[in-house]
Amino acid sequence: MKTTLHITAGFAGLAVCLVPILVRAEEPKAAVENAAVKKEAEAKPAQAEPKAVKKEEAKEADENARDAQVNVQMKQWEAQFIQQYRPLLITELNFIRQICDLAPEQRPKIKAAGEASVKDAALKMAELQGGRVRGVRIAKVVQNEQPDPRRMIREALAKVLQETLTPDQMAKYTGEATQRTVRRKRAAIRCVVARLDATLCLAPEQRDKIAASITVGWQDKWELWLMLSSYGDQYFPVVPDQLVASHLNVDQKSVWSGLQKVDFGVSSGGGNADPDDGWWGQEPTKSDGTIQ
Amino acid sequence: MNTGQGNLGRGMKPMRKTSMKQTTRMWLGLFVVLIILSRLAPFAVADEEDDAPAEAAQVNQGFFVQEENFDQWVFQGSGNAAAGRTRIKSSLQVKLAELQRVCNLTDAQSRKLSLAAQGDLKRFFDEVEVVRQKFLKVRNDQNAFNNIWQEIHPLQQQQQAGLFGDTSLFGKTIRKTLTEEQRAKYQSVLEDRRRFRYRAAIDVSLHTLTNTVALRNEQHEAVFKLLAEDTQPPQIFGQYDQYFVFYSLAKLPNAKLKPLFDDRQWKLLQQHLQQGRGMESTLIQQGMIDPPKGRILKSVRTLLLEADGHSEAPAAAKADAAQ
Numbered sequence: 185m186k187t188t189l190h191i192t193a194g195f196a197g198l199a200v201c202l203v204p205i206l207v208r209a210e211e212p213k214a215a216v217e218n219a220a221v222k223k224e225a226e227a228k229p230a231q232a233e234p235k236a237v238k239k240e241e242a243k244e245a246d247e248n249a250r251d252a253q254v255n256v257q258m259k260q261w262e263a264q265f266i267q268q269y270r271p272l273l274i275t276e277l278n279f280i281r282q283i284c285d286l287a288p289e290q291r292p293k294i295k296a297a298g299e300a301s302v303k304d305a306a307l308k309m310a311e312l313q314g315g316r317v318r319g320v321r322i323a324k325v326v327q328n329e330q331p332d333p334r335r336m337i338r339e340a341l342a343k344v345l346q347e348t349l350t351p352d353q354m355a356k357y358t359g360e361a362t363q364r365t366v367r368r369k370r371a372a373i374r375c376v377v378a379r380l381d382a383t384l385c386l387a388p389e390q391r392d393k394i395a396a397s398i399t400v401g402w403q404d405k406w407e408l409w410l411m412l413s414s415y416g417d418q419y420f421p422v423v424p425d426q427l428v429a430s431h432l433n434v435d436q437k438s439v440w441s442g443l444q445k446v447d448f449g450v451s452s453g454g455g456n457a458d459p460d461d462g463w464w465g466q467e468p469t470k471s472d473g474t475i476q
Numbered sequence: 477m478n479t480g481q482g483n484l485g486r487g488m489k490p491m492r493k494t495s496m497k498q499t500t501r502m503w504l505g506l507f508v509v510l511i512i513l514s515r516l517a518p519f520a521v522a523d524e525e526d527d528a529p530a531e532a533a534q535v536n537q538g539f540f541v542q543e544e545n546f547d548q549w550v551f552q553g554s555g556n557a558a559a560g561r562t563r564i565k566s567s568l569q570v571k572l573a574e575l576q577r578v579c580n581l582t583d584a585q586s587r588k589l590s591l592a593a594q595g596d597l598k599r600f601f602d603e604v605e606v607v608r609q610k611f612l613k614v615r616n617d618q619n620a621f622n623n624i625w626q627e628i629h630p631l632q633q634q635q636q637a638g639l640f641g642d643t644s645l646f647g648k649t650i651r652k653t654l655t656e657e658q659r660a661k662y663q664s665v666l667e668d669r670r671r672f673r674y675r676a677a678i679d680v681s682l683h684t685l686t687n688t689v690a691l692r693n694e695q696h697e698a699v700f701k702l703l704a705e706d707t708q709p710p711q712i713f714g715q716y717d718q719y720f721v722f723y724s725l726a727k728l729p730n731a732k733l734k735p736l737f738d739d740r741q742w743k744l745l746q747q748h749l750q751q752g753r754g755m756e757s758t759l760i761q762q763g764m765i766d767p768p769k770g771r772i773l774k775s776v777r778t779l780l781l782e783a784d785g786h787s788e789a790p791a792a793a794k795a796d797a798a799q
Contacts, residue, residue, distance in 0.1 A: 275687040282690035282741075363693035364686070371679035378676035381669055382713070383567075383638075385574040391672070410683050413717050435573065438566035442554045444636075 265306030301340030722752030
């Protein structure tokens with residue numbers, strides 16, 4: 185009798201001990217099942233109408249908040265781009281100052297147009313970046329044509345110079361600006377060909393042929409190749425294959441195809457001597473209508 | 477019997493009592509132990525659950541780098557080791573073809589040069605394999621991986637700079653194998669290449685200068701001519717080319733330079749000249765210019781050769797200086 189009692193007590197004890205363990209062991213299974221049920225419930229479209237409305241409202245509020253955030257960010261980008269592009273304007277203003285023998289009354293208008301073009305370029309770039317953040321679909325063509333601040337500044341200045349300079353001044357400016365463009369192109373091409381020469385051991389006639397090919401196929405944006413030297417010997421610009429490869433032998437082609445080529449994108453850089461030493465003067469306010 | 481039985485019985489009774497007590501104690505003990513175990517069990521399970529991921533996180537935190545990445549890092553631009561090897565071999569062929577074109581190498585010379593180049597290739601690929609094995613061991617351990625990167629990077633640089641430069645076996649064999657006439661011809665080709673690259677560097681530097689010191693076309697051409705004719709190219713080229721040009725410009729006598737600029741331009745030019753002068757020690761360190769005579773300053777290249785235990789380091793340095 186006592187033995188039976190002991191045995192019973194023993195089993196009872198065992199049962200008391202084992203139950204929590206078994207329950208615990210079942211917990212992960214239960215959790216998995218619960219999660220599955222929950223997931224299923226979430227996957228189903230919201231059945232209750234008010235819930236859907238609330239969701240819509242929340243989504244809209246989210247979008248508005250995100251929009252506001254992007255707008256703030258765009259302002260910051262714009263300010264950054266203005267700083268980044270200003271040296272480009274300084275380069276151009278230095279050039280105009282050196283070449284055109286401007287009269288004091290001609291200066292403020294030119295400078296103001298230049299400043300406006302920097303702001304314009306910065307705004308366009310910030311808008312493009314903002315659009316990307318918002319996930320706005322941008323047509324492929326537009327996407328490939330990033331605003332070129334250098335070009336925008338030069339074009340704005342060319343326009344104001346056309347309106348402001350005397351024919352004699354304009355002729356001088358046009359002549360020098362054309363020569364400068366030729367020099368830049370020559371420098372960019374020489375720079376790339378020299379690097380190719382060092383890497384591919386070109387024969388002199390190969391150098392000439394490649395330089396000639398690039399000259400014929402020249403695109404203005406390749407002016408950025410002038411930045412090549414600051415990247416050391418690691419990178420090459422993206423030169424269209426047909427302008428180079430057709431002048432190479434088999435081994436040179438193999439080396440050429442394996443070179444790491446990078447697109448230099450939008451440049452900054454430019455003059456660092458601020459031309460605003462008072463020489464450019466102040467543009468008169470529109471209300472007084474007089475020229476300083 | 478009684479005694480015996482009694483004894484036995486007496487003996488049995490207490491024994492049974494003892495046994496009963498012991499059994500009860502045993503069951504109770506077991507009960508208590510199991511109770512304690514049952515209380516501890518959940519914690520034990522919980523601990524196990526906590527420890528396993530923590531341990532796994534300590535090992536790799538999901539960090540794993542594919543072997544392909546190693547090849548892409550070392551052979552940048554080639555994608556994999558096979559393509560990298562092909563490109564390096566092609567660059568050797570390019571050099572050999574130029575030597576053949578310029579120097580009309582004999583078969584023996586060609587063989588010697590090829591053999592030397594094979595030595596350079598082997599040395600490089602052996603190094604790559606050593607580092608690869610180290611990489612494979614640590615590719616799932618982020619901390620150790622950061623260290624291995626310091627061994628991958630020099631291989632990457634070496635590959636980018638080319639394996640057959642002046643300090644390579646190939647470079648040394650060229651110097652030893654060519655006849656005087658061949659050497660002169662080859663030297664002339666290399667000199668022409670240096671001049672061409674220097675003119676490009678001058679062009680680019682003057683473009684930078686013009687951003688601040690706007691130059692008329694005739695001024696630009698005059699400064700270009702002065703630099704191209706009155707200054708020497710650097711001993712090697714690299715990312716400091718522009719500073720070298722400004723350094724060379726600053727070295728020109730004022731009597732030659734100043735008349736080319738007006739007062740404002742001259743004033744603006746000074747910041748570039750100062751920048752050039754200030755780069756002298758960097759240019760020496762980069763091996764672009766020799767240190768001024770009388771100063772004991774070893775070039776980086778000489779130091780590296782010495783560190784590698786190359787006994788011919790001074791000779792190589794002298795040969796460089798002679799070139």
